Every structure is written in structure tokens, then in C-alpha cells.
Amino acid sequence: MDLRSFSAIHEHVKNGRISCKEIVDHYLSIIEQKSHLNVFLEVYEGEAKARAEEIDQKIQQGKAGRLAGMVLGLKDVLCYKGHHVQAGSKILDNFQSQFTGTAVQRLLDEDAIIIGRQNCDEFAMGSSTENSAFGPTRNDANPEHVPGGSSGGSAVSVQAGMCTAAIGSDTGGSVRQPAAFCGVVGLKPTYSRVSRYGLIAYASSFDIIGPFTNNMEDSALLLEVMAGADDFDSTVSHQEVPRYTQSLQFNGKVRVAYLKETLESEGLHPEVKSKTLETLQFLQQEGHTVEAVDFPLLRYVLPTYYLLTMAEASSNLSRYDGVKYGYRSFQTANMESMYKKTRTEGFGEEVKRRIMLGTFVLSASYYDAYYTKAQKVRKLLADATRKILKEYDFIVLPTTPTPAFKLGEHSNPLEMYLADLFTVQASIAGVPAISIPNGTDVHGLPIGLQVITDLFQEDKLFGFSQYLLENK
Secondary structure, three states, rough: OOOOOOHHHHHHHOOOOOOHHHHHHHHHHHHHHHHOOEEEEEEHHHHHHHHHHHHHHHHHHOOOOOEEEEOOEEEEOEOOOOOOOOOOHHOOOOOOOOOOOHHHHHHHOOOOEEEEEEOOOHOOOOOOOOOOOOOOOOEEEEEOOOOOOOHHHHHHHHOOOOOEEEEEEEOOOOOOOHHHHHHHHEEEOOOOOOOOOOOOOOOOOOOOEEEEOOOOHHHHHHHHHHEEEOOOOOOOOOOOOOOOOOOOOOOOEEEEEHHHHHOOOOOOOOOHHHHHHHHHHHHHHHHOOOEEEEEOOOHHHHHHHHHHHHHHHHHHHHOOOOOOOOOOOOOOOOOOHHHHHHHHHHOOOOHHHHHHHHHHHOOOOOHHHHHHHHHHHHHHHHHHHHOOOOOOEEEEEEOOOOHHHHHHOOOOOHHHHHOOOHHHHHHOOOEEEEEEEEEEEEOOOEEEEEEOOOOOOOOHHHHHHHHHOOOO
């Protein structure tokens, strides 16, 4: 029985071939079998079973929501009332959320079942899920390789069949990059399309919640449920939410751009390049306009992204000080030493690195030289990206320069940052982007293809991406 597609699950449940409780039991058995992958930080076994029984009754009464039978995992940065949330960090030891985030609540309101919280890079800072205080997550395609990050646990949960779908967050590629490494669908919606209320902040002008799924239909459905205005988030868009699930048909011819600089990049793996070129050739053969465009600003995307996100992280993470909640060092003599020791012991190396660099960038002497300049460059990059998207319907490029690398392979932070080279452009511009499976390399490691389109055009993105998937 196919439990990787929600439409198939929904059909089985509706016809009485399987119950929600049996679905939960199925996923729990896989979570146990594959515990070596270190995906779940906490499994809500009893709670998930009890909720499944409640939803089975609602189905019998004809009162079930649109997501009845869907079992979800949550990245450990999403607040769920009465449940622990730690952002993969020691600094939030034993902290329980006092409320449920808007996106999570909307899923629960439609009768989704949440099966547990999932491992991630600490405070979503990383590209491999090796920065977690709870140890690394492993890729199900090859456990010696990373799953990508920061939402690595969520990507692997869908890849390994531990749940129907998972909800992660994307700041500079944290949904798309692990989706590519794990061979699943990962969506970054338009910035502000989904409320950030209940998402632990890393960089507030970049962060966005997005789903991991096995197919386009489930991705469209989850965005349809989560998106929309929210009184708790003043930055969320009030634009009407389209029926994304009715946008999966694709007709006509489109104009597709690819960035010459991405395919000429020195660090691009030959098999990733070859798979991307195959897709572009297919589109050309099908009569679509496929053209190379120059994007000389590509070299500035990573430094701009990291300067701005580190600055925002420095500000956002100042609240974790040991005073109000979470971890507190007791090897202290006074208030000042308590602050210093708590933050030194509670945060991991990568988080401390980014806080210190961000604080430096925001310091009075360097604010204009770095932060202000990076904001200006961000506008140039966003304008240049939007200009391409006014002339073309889509930008197509690899999601990542390489397939998944080995655990421990990149000890140099700069090498790790390069894994985000192709994903940060969409984050800087705030436009929607999706990663879809694009075959595997000779070792069986998944390769991803990224499609970018203009603001609030997720409906177009779903239809075109579905067309590409159907022709793989």
C-alpha cells in the first residue's frame, strides 16, 4: 500500500482499507527501524496514536478535515504548545513551547497528525545537520553522507518514509538544499506567504516555513493550508491564497532562463551539470524558449547573504541569556559571568561564530562599511533577479553544486557555506523556489534541480515543476 502520497492515503482511508491508527503504527515502525539515521529528537508515540483514533471517529462521522490521514514531522524550530522545542541547541534545554505557531495550528485544524520533532542544525545555521547539539542526521541513501541542512532531519524523514510529509524552514536554502541531497520535493514559498509566528528566528528578513514532500500535489496542498494573513505576524502578506492544488496542470510554452555562471562554476560537480543540461535540452526539444543569461552578480550572493543573516542572528539570539528560560550555567560568580558562561556553554561553535561576526558587522565602526553596504547589494541582487523574471517565466539551475558530501568532509566553514551557492539568490530576492529530484549520481546519491519564479507565483511554479517531474 502506497503511504508516500497523501492522495493515495486519503483514498485508502476514505474506502476503509486503512485507518489513521494503522498509518501511524506503520510510520512508528519505520522510525524505530531507521533510528540509526538520528532523525527524530522526540517521537510523540502515544499522542499520535490517540489523535489518530480521534480522527478515525471524525472520518466515520463525515467531519474530518482536509488533512485527515496525513502524518507530519516538525523541524525543531517550530512551536507546538506543551511540547519541547530547542532549535537543535543546548541553550534551550528543557524548554516547552507556551503556544502553537500559526502554520502548525492550521495543519492541526485540518486534522493532520504530528508524529514528532526533527533534528536540525543549531538555530538553522548549517548546510549538513552536523551542527546539532544532538549529533548529526544521516542520509538514508548512504548513511556515511550528510542529508544537507539545516532541515536535514525533516528531509530524511520524508526520504526514508517515516512520515507523509514534514515542515521545515528555509533561510538561505535550508529546505531546498536537503531536499536535493535526499531526493524529495522541497519548497521555499515567497517571503511573507506563510506566517512566521511560532518559528524560532534565525534571520527574520529571510526566514520562511516550507514543506518537504514526495510529490508536487502534497506540497501544493500543504502550502494552501498554511499560507495566508495572520493577526500575529505583521509582516505576512494579505494577498489571497490561490487554490494551489488546482494549479498542477501545465499547458503552453514558457520562457526559461539559466544562469551561465552557475553552469560554468568551478565547483560544479560534472554529474550535477550533466543532469541540469539534460533538463534544459528536454525543454528546448519540447519547444520552450531556453536561453542563457548573464548574472555577473552571482559572486556577491554568498557574502551578502552571510553578512546580513549573521547580523540578524546576532540580534535575534541575544534573548538567550539564561535569565528567563533554557540552559543556565551555575559555575558563575555574578550576573555578568552568568551571561558569558551560559552563552559560551549553551551555544555550539557555528552559532557562536555567526553571533560574533554579526555583532562585528553591526558595531558602530563597521556598520556602514559592512551592514549598510550589504543591504544596498541585496537590493541590487533582488532587482537583477526580478528583472530576469520579468522577461522569463522561470529560472532553472542546479539546487546544489554537488551531491551529498560525506560526514565530516567539510571542516572548513567556508567550504560548508559554498553548499548554499545556488540557493541564496532566491532568498535574497524573496521569490519562491522549489527543488525537485533530478536523478542520481553513479553512487546513487540524489541530485536536485531548482526552479525559481517571480513573487507570489507559486501556482505557476507547481504546474511547471509537476510537468518536469512527469517527464523525468
